[in-house]
């Protein structure tokens with residue numbers, strides 16, 4: 001039985017779904033991934049120069065400008081068929097009385113723009129900026145920012161509302177992710193190199209619990225041999241096929 005058919009079997013028999021997505025699910029929307037050689041963000045710079053609290057303390061203007069440019073870029077991108085298929089899948093599972101939680105490492109908000117509602121942003125969002133003095137989060141700052149860095153009303157600075165290397169994930173996101181993984185009957189990893197923890201650990205934890213598991217990824221990853229079915233290919237092509245085949249089989 002082909003991979004797609006086996007994947008459909010797992011999907012059809014699931015009622016409590018957890019999906020983990022990474023940059024690969026937004027690649028076909030034009031958002032660069034992190035570790036792809038030619039287009040990945042990291043290929044253009046050393047992450048330690050821009051994606052750490054120390055980098056912001058050292059050079060808040062450059063870090064603020066780089067994140068503001070990424071914010072502008074993702075707002076000009078559109079959800080792709082992979083995002084849309086995930087939103088439709090969620091709606092159908094929840095509509096049938098099941099549960100569906102989408103854990104994402106992405107900070108581009110494209111899942112929400114595609115209609116996904118039960119989204120947990122493990123690494124924050126490019127649309128959020130947080131005051132360094134009060135911790136207040138705003139998503140309505142001018143686009144582009146008037147100058148870099150932008151001062152906050154409290155006399156601090158607005159820093160990007162994303163998780164940097166060496167920082168903890170938002171407590172609420174961790175709590176929601178752990179609750180979802182602890183009670184799911186299917187875990188699906190899509191478009192992630194499965195190298196960054198704790199995100200990668202959630203899928204491994206579900207697999208270790210004996211939960212049915214599926215991967216959709218362009219390249220092999222460290223979890224490809226762990227999951228029940230690993231489909232090689234593009235999220236924008238495979239996810240709509242899974243959705244169509246699974247809808248045909250529901251009822």
Ligand code: OAD
Nearest residue numbers: 022023024027033034035105191192193217218219234235
């Ligand atoms: P990566 O760039 O590490 O991995 C992207 C994965 O997506 C790769 O395994 C590709 O093979 C796959 N891929 C690329 N295009 C695809 C497509 N069209 N369809 C399906 N798969 C595709 O990105 P992430 O795994 O998301 O963390 O990186 C995880 C974290 O590392 C990021 O959230 C970021 C970074 O440090 C923080 O910023 C905290």
